[in-house]
């Protein structure tokens with residue numbers, strides 16, 4: 199599908215404006231997320247109508263604990279991601295190698311809406327990988343869902359551009375943003391990412407009254423020092439003490455097989471720091 203999220207550059211190169219990675223893509227090449235291609239000097243989404251995973255989940259699995267509690271949510275995601283985290287839980291679909299997308303079964307936006315309605319799901323979640331990279335597909339479904347009274351939920355790393363955020367804001371009802379750590383943490387494990395953009399987006403989402411919850415995955419020896427946890431807590435508190443904050447336990451996985459599972463005492467410490475600061479709803483996950 200043709201994308202509107204690009205700027206033309208010299209020699210048929212394009213600048214993708216969908217997320218803050220801001221890839222400059224040469225003709226016939228793909229962006230960092232591997233699902234957006236420059237064809238003859240224009241940008242195309244390779245995963246439009248091509249979900250790699252569709253499931254019905256409990257909304258608490260997202261995790262969202264304060265939005266439509268105890269309901270089911272139709273969840274979908276495509277291949278591709280703009281982060282390539284060393285600890286990704288879904289790396290087999292997010293870090294896709296070169297895939298022949300023509301072999302993936304098509305689900306149009308109407309098909310997705312019908313699946314949600316048939317299965318009595320009051321919401322649709324754009325999740326599993328980063329929804330921004332299938333932004334056009336997600337937005338088309340969101341517009342139709344909104345008209346029918348279905349709620350739209352993003353589970354996101356928060357790195358979408360201002361342009362894309364402005365487009366989804368009228369249709370987005372709730373979001374869980376994964377705020378992973380300090381700038382040093384991103385530099386170490388997800389080079390090229392500027393945490394300030396994620397923080398700006400979180401503030402903007404809050405300003406527009408989108409239901410917001412934040413997850414922080416604690417990875418032992420990477421972001422588990424008291425000062426790391428305090429940085430997350432202080433930022434969340436500065437936006438609103440009412441934002442639910444989820445600390446999640448990590449396990450050895452993907453390119454971080456050498457780590458130890460997050461210690462329970464670390465999770466308890468994080469919970470205490472957040473509660474002492476005044477965050478009203480603090481949760482521990484994956485324990």
Ligand code: SF4
Nearest residue numbers: 214217220221229231
């Ligand atoms: S959406 Fe993909 S191609 Fe576009 S800037 Fe982000 S990583 Fe690059």
